[in-house]
Amino acid sequence: MRxxxxxxxxxxxxxxxxxxxxxxxxxxxxxxxxxxxxxLTDLRSALAHATLTALGGGKVRIESQVIxxxxxxxxxxxxAIVKRGSLIELGGVRLKLLDAPKGFDAAVEVSPxxxxxxxxxxxxxxxxxxxxWLSKRRPAWFLFAVVALLFxxxxxxxxxxxxxxxxxxxxxxxxxxxxxSGELARAxxxxxxxxxxxxxxxxxxxxxxxxxxCHGAIAAHADPRRFNLPELGNTRCxxxxxxxxxxxxxxxxxxxxxxxxxxxxxxxSRNATKLINAADFGTAHPPLKVNLPGWNAEGRFTPxxxxxxxxxxxxxxxxxxxxxxxxxxxxxxxxxxxxxxxGSCHVAEPGGGRMLPVDFETMCQSCHRLDFDVLAPDRxxxxxxxxxxxxxxxxxxxxxxxxxxxxxxxxxxxVQQRRRPGQPLTAAQTIEARTWARDRASEIGESLFTGRAxxxxxxxxRQEGDAGDQWRVDPVRVAGSWFAKAMFPHAGHSTxxxxxxxxxxxxxxxTDLLIPGIDNCRQCHGGEAxxxxxxxxxxxxxxxxxxxxxxxxxxQRAARSAAPTAHDKTQ
Numbered sequence: 001m002r003x004x005x006x007x008x009x010x011x012x013x014x015x016x017x018x019x020x021x022x023x024x025x026x027x028x029x030x031x032x033x034x035x036x037x038x039x040l041t042d043l044r045s046a047l048a049h050a051t052l053t054a055l056g057g058g059k060v061r062i063e064s065q066v067i068x069x070x071x072x073x074x075x076x077x078x079x080a081i082v083k084r085g086s087l088i089e090l091g092g093v094r095l096k097l098l099d100a101p102k103g104f105d106a107a108v109e110v111s112p113x114x115x116x117x118x119x120x121x122x123x124x125x126x127x128x129x130x131x132x133w134l135s136k137r138r139p140a141w142f143l144f145a146v147v148a149l150l151f152x153x154x155x156x157x158x159x160x161x162x163x164x165x166x167x168x169x170x171x172x173x174x175x176x177x178x179x180x181s182g183e184l185a186r187a188x189x190x191x192x193x194x195x196x197x198x199x200x201x202x203x204x205x206x207x208x209x210x211x212x213x214c215h216g217a218i219a220a221h222a223d224p225r226r227f228n229l230p231e232l233g234n235t236r237c238x239x240x241x242x243x244x245x246x247x248x249x250x251x252x253x254x255x256x257x258x259x260x261x262x263x264x265x266x267x268x269s270r271n272a273t274k275l276i277n278a279a280d281f282g283t284a285h286p287p288l289k290v291n292l293p294g295w296n297a298e299g300r301f302t303p304x305x306x307x308x309x310x311x312x313x314x315x316x317x318x319x320x321x322x323x324x325x326x327x328x329x330x331x332x333x334x335x336x337x338x339x340x341x342x343g344s345c346h347v348a349e350p351g352g353g354r355m356l357p358v359d360f361e362t363m364c365q366s367c368h369r370l371d372f373d374v375l376a377p378d379r380x381x382x383x384x385x386x387x388x389x390x391x392x393x394x395x396x397x398x399x400x401x402x403x404x405x406x407x408x409x410x411x412x413x414x415v416q417q418r419r420r421p422g423q424p425l426t427a428a429q430t431i432e433a434r435t436w437a438r439d440r441a442s443e444i445g446e447s448l449f450t451g452r453a454x455x456x457x458x459x460x461x462r463q464e465g466d467a468g469d470q471w472r473v474d475p476v477r478v479a480g481s482w483f484a485k486a487m488f489p490h491a492g493h494s495t496x497x498x499x500x501x502x503x504x505x506x507x508x509x510x511t512d513l514l515i516p517g518i519d520n521c522r523q524c525h526g527g528e529a530x531x532x533x534x535x536x537x538x539x540x541x542x543x544x545x546x547x548x549x550x551x552x553x554x555x556q557r558a559a560r561s562a563a564p565t566a567h568d569k570t571q
Contacts, residue, residue: 001026001054004104005038008111028052028108030090031065038095038110045091052095054106058084060097089113155179159195169193185243185250198243208556211237216553223547240544251539255280255528258538281536282527288518290482303479308518313511317474319457322504322514333367342498352491354481360384370453372444375407381448386471389448393441401433401440412436445471482515486541 003023011017023037030038033047040049046066053061061081064070069078071089082088088095098107158168184192191197198206222235240252261268263279276286291303293316306312330337345363347356358364360383370380372393379396381389400406402425405418414429415436425433447453449460449471459474499505502514525540526533 001105002103003028003054004098004101004107006098006107006109007038008109010112022104026053030095038108040091040093042092042112045093049090050088052088052108055081056105058097058100058106060086060106060108062088064090151179165193180244182244183246185245186247187250188243205236206238208237211241212553212556216551216556218552219546219548220550220552220555221545221547222555223545223550226547227545253537253539255537258542258544262538278538280527280529281525281538281540282522282530282533284527285518288483288521289485290513290515291479291484293477293479295477301477303484305484308513308515310517312513314478314513316476316478316510317459318476318478318510319459320510322507322510322512324508326505331367334369335366338367342502342504346498348490352489352494353487355490357478368453368456370448372448384473386473390441390445390471393445394438397437397440397444398434401437402430411440449473487543488541 001024003025005021005023005028007019007021009017009019025037028038029036029048029051030040030045031047031049032040032042032045036048048065050065050070051063053063055061059081060083062070062072062077062079064078067078069076071077072080072082073087082097084097084099086097088097092113094111094113096109096111098109100107154168158165179195188198198210200207200210240257241250242252243250259279262275263277263284265273265275265277278285288308289305290308290312292306292312293314294302294304296302325331325340326342328339330339345358348354349356360368365380365383370383371377372381373379373396376396381392401411401415403419404415406415408416412429412432414425415433449455450462454460454473458476461472461474462470463472464470493501501516501520503512504514507514522533524534525536528535528537530536
């Protein structure tokens with residue numbers, strides 16, 4: 001189809017101008033958009049207002065693209081078939097269908113409406129609620145009344161009149177829970193229906209004193225004597241602990257909670273701290289530090305906090321080659337071959353935090369037996385109690401010597417011979433029996449301490465002194481917690497093999513410090529914005545400035561006592 005389009009423009013002093021152009025296509029588009037065939041400038045027209053499709057025989061289909069429609073010969077229509085001479089009005093424009101000139105299939109004339117005509121045309125279209133049977137005011141007031149009743153008045157009535165709660169709270173729409181901005185934290189579910197426990201006064205923030213009513217006995221987060229920073233002491237509880245954010249969102253885990261201060265800690269403290277700046281575990285975190293075991297001259301545990309390095313060595317007083325005990329071929333023991341694993345000796349404490357101390361009786365003694373005489377294979381000395389061991393040996397061999405029947409060719413004949421109960425020894429035999437018993441006990445003791453038992457795992461030295469003090473076994477001293485400033489839950493890493501972090505299967509000496517450094521942790525853990533590693537923030541491993549001697553209630557009481565009184569304010 002070929003369209004003839006004539007646009008009439010009005011000029012000053014009543015002059016009229018004409019602009020003609022041709023368009024090849026079945027459909028003419030009309031609107032204010034720049035992609036329309038007939039582009040209008042009147043703001044009352046839509047970007048795509050209507051389409052005109054030539055049907056042949058002088059007929060044209062007009063379709064409105066907006067809900068208000070167009071006016072065709074004085075009638076409001078959205079879809080109609082018109083013929084030559086029809087007038088189509090939209091916005092401030094009139095379209096008139098003409099007889100098609102020679103060489104064209106359809107023709108249309110576009111002219112502006114007079115101001116009065118345009119006003120009448122716009123008023124004829126129902127474009128507002130006021131032009132219809134609907135009204136904004138009545139429905140608005142009705143909905144306002146319904147919302148106020150269900151979500152304000154009834155919940156407020158239930159709050160201030162407790163006896164009505166069983167009836168009102170059973171209806172979800174009128175329940176006081178509709179006022180909650182989100183789910184309560186898991187720890188606060190016990191008083192979830194008593195809003196006044198935290199919200200003491202309507203339309204006022206939760207006060208620190210309300211938190212202290214329950215949490216006053218927990219460790220203080222900001223000790224002013226150690227951390228003289230106003231940002232810590234003057235911060236409200238709700239700045240970091242915001243309820244109604246879900247069951248497990250009461251503690252603010254965002255990295256900025258710590259990094260805002262710790263990323264430039266030296267500058268903030270004016271170089272008064274020895275701590276190194278830290279901002280992100282994956283990209284900006286100092287090397288890990290451990291508590292290397294140590295003891296002072298009085299024997300008190302005084303660990304040294306040092307940077308974890310590959311050259312660091314541990315002096316525990318124990319001889320223990322991990323690689324030997326983790327041999328996949330197994331170890332030959334009293335009960336045959338036995339293959340050991342890390343879990344054979346290292347067991348996590350309840351809760352999965354630190355590891356329980358290694359216990360000789362339950363973990364080692366089945367292989368490292370403390371028997372001392374082949375003629376009494378079931379008898380064993382106690383572990384780690386030197387005076388009791390020596391006394392036990394003296395008592396045992398003295399008893400065997402006096403009782404007789406000890407079938408050892410090195411013993412006196414009357415000791416080897418069995419005697420009837422009550423048959424006494426002569427005075428000379430008694431002296432000889434006691435001498436043999438002391439010598440035998442001393443011989444067995446030396447064998448235990450320097451030969452096949454104690455010396456295998458411990459450093460044993462002979463020292464001058466009484467018989468009970470002639471042996472000294474260096475004590476085993478290991479760190480109870482290597483990372484005293486951090487938390488590491490072994491239970492949370494149970495899906496990993498121990499050797500992925502602790503290279504015990506290649507360690508041949510007990511001086512190897514089998515504690516992983518930060519590079520090992522970063523194989524799995526990244527910072528808060530990590531994408532291919534476990535997202536880890538500061539509180540994943542660290543607590544927040546917990547004081548060892550001050551409670552939250554102490555700080556609040558000190559703050560109240562320091563607050564100015566009404567008399568002070570008038571001075």
